[in-house]
Amino acid sequence: MRFSTEHDMFRKSVRELVENEIDPHADEWEAAGMFPAHELFPKLGALGVLGLEYDPAYGGMGADHSYTVVYGEEVGRCATGGVAMAVSVQTDMATPALHRFGSPELKERFLAPAIRGEQVAAIAVTEPDAGSDVAGIRTRAVRDGDEWVINGTKLYITNGVQGDWLCLLARTSDEGGHRGMSQIIVPTATPGLTVSRKLDKLGQRSSDTAELSFVDVRVPVANTIGEIDRGFQQQMTQFQNERLIASYMATGQMAVALERTGAYLAERQAFGRPLLDNQYLQFRLAELVAELDLLRHYNYACAEAILDEADPLTITKMASIAKLKSGRLGREVADTCIQFHGGIGYMEETWTARYFRDSRLLSIGGGADEVMLRIIAGLQGWG
Numbered sequence: 001m002r003f004s005t006e007h008d009m010f011r012k013s014v015r016e017l018v019e020n021e022i023d024p025h026a027d028e029w030e031a032a033g034m035f036p037a038h039e040l041f042p043k044l045g046a047l048g049v050l051g052l053e054y055d056p057a058y059g060g061m062g063a064d065h066s067y068t069v070v071y072g073e074e075v076g077r078c079a080t081g082g083v084a085m086a087v088s089v090q091t092d093m094a095t096p097a098l099h100r101f102g103s104p105e106l107k108e109r110f111l112a113p114a115i116r117g118e119q120v121a122a123i124a125v126t127e128p129d130a131g132s133d134v135a136g137i138r139t140r141a142v143r144d145g146d147e148w149v150i151n152g153t154k155l156y157i158t159n160g161v162q163g164d165w166l167c168l169l170a171r172t173s174d175e176g177g178h179r180g181m182s183q184i185i186v187p188t189a190t191p192g193l194t195v196s197r198k199l200d201k202l203g204q205r206s207s208d209t210a211e212l213s214f215v216d217v218r219v220p221v222a223n224t225i226g227e228i229d230r231g232f233q234q235q236m237t238q239f240q241n242e243r244l245i246a247s248y249m250a251t252g253q254m255a256v257a258l259e260r261t262g263a264y265l266a267e268r269q270a271f272g273r274p275l276l277d278n279q280y281l282q283f284r285l286a287e288l289v290a291e292l293d294l295l296r297h298y299n300y301a302c303a304e305a306i307l308d309e310a311d312p313l314t315i316t317k318m319a320s321i322a323k324l325k326s327g328r329l330g331r332e333v334a335d336t337c338i339q340f341h342g343g344i345g346y347m348e349e350t351w352t353a354r355y356f357r358d359s360r361l362l363s364i365g366g367g368a369d370e371v372m373l374r375i376i377a378g379l380q381g382w383g
């Protein structure tokens with residue numbers, strides 16, 4: 001992966017936006033349990049980051065995937081993981097299928113305003129009885145003339161409280177398992193769709209997470225993304241975007257955490273000298289820097305596979321490995337940063353506490369570590 005001066009300039013602009021528009025508000029948004037997406041997203045939209053790889057006809061930048069890597073690494077550095085996650089829901093979880101498979105009318109109505117940051121999108125797949133096993137979802141859309149009538153419940157939906165529309169996965173036929181599902185755009189203002197609970201979370205506290213209830217929710221069949229009954233397959237493709245951006249963001253987060261911990265240890269005195277003079281601490285941090293470097297270069301290999309339009313199974317395997325390893329390394333980095341800060345690291349006033357909580361999600365959300373292992377084992381021919 002070779003980054004040009006154009007990439008460097010783009011990196012600088014994203015970093016400035018994070019430092020000026022997100023970081024100063026991080027504490028306030030964490031305490032509120034929500035950030036104002038309708039205020040922040042237009043600023044991100046103006047920089048082009050909400051539609052980096054999308055068609056310029058809908059306001060996208062038409063850039064290649066290497067810019068997504070830069071954006072992910074930089075947004076990942078922000079001081080509150082919840083905002084990074086919510087932004088990536090907009091860019092890489094709720095809109096890729098719409099861009100790839102949606103009709104021009106749907107893209108005009110929902111993708112273009114999402115790219116401008118005027119509308120906030122959410123992805124609604126998980127349910128109370130089906131998370132890892134997506135084929136187990138029960139939310140049903142039954143056809144009535146030109147409309148779908150939707151009933152069911154969705155759980156843990158990021159941006160679900162303040163979102164304007166959902167990319168919903170629902171059953172649309174009686175075929176069982178992974179057959180007979182569709183992706184449907186559902187505006188959140190539709191009668192019958194309510195936020196039944198705003199959920200309280202361990203971390204990622206600046207993002208809102210909802211339980212959503214659907215009672216006879218009617219939307220046009222024309223809101224279906226792509227082919228009716230092909231929703232599961234389309235969602236599986238969309239998951240690859242989700243897993244890759246999560247890994248790009250995680251490396252940004254880890255880089256900041258290691259930089260800050262090194263700086264703290266250089267300042268903090270114990271036994272008559274800076275803590276960083278202890279070779280054990282240097283070596284442990286150096287080990288993590290080495291692991292992070294390997295992961296970053298693996299991410300770049302994933303990005304090159306996308307740029308080279310590698311076959312879908314190769315991309316699935318690489319995205320699963322990247323997600324698995326970034327979740328695990330993130331936990332190790334967060335734990336080490338707290339440990340090396342001592343008591344102050346355990347205090348809410350120190351960034352380490354939030355990072356420790358925020359980083360824990362990556363091994364669960366978007367497919368748990370065990371689900372990644374299942375995919376990798378399956379692609380090895382063992383499953």
Ligand SMILES: Cc1cc2nc3c(=O)[nH]c(=O)nc-3n(C[C@H](O)[C@H](O)[C@H](O)COP(=O)(O)OP(=O)(O)OC[C@H]3O[C@@H](n4cnc5c(N)ncnc54)[C@H](O)[C@@H]3O)c2cc1C
Pocket residue numbers: 089122123124125126129130131132133155156157158159201204209361364365366367368369370371374
């Ligand atoms: C903060 C947060 C935000 C989220 N945002 C969204 C969102 O915006 N949209 C959305 O649709 N979903 C969202 N999710 C849901 C998330 O993707 C699921 O929680 C995740 O996929 C796991 O599903 P589950 O919680 O039902 O766990 P389960 O499926 O009940 O699994 C529990 C655990 O069992 C283990 N396990 C599962 N399957 C296997 C297996 N085959 N072999 C071995 N072990 C296994 C894993 O350790 C797993 O963590 C979010 C979740 C959280 C916590």
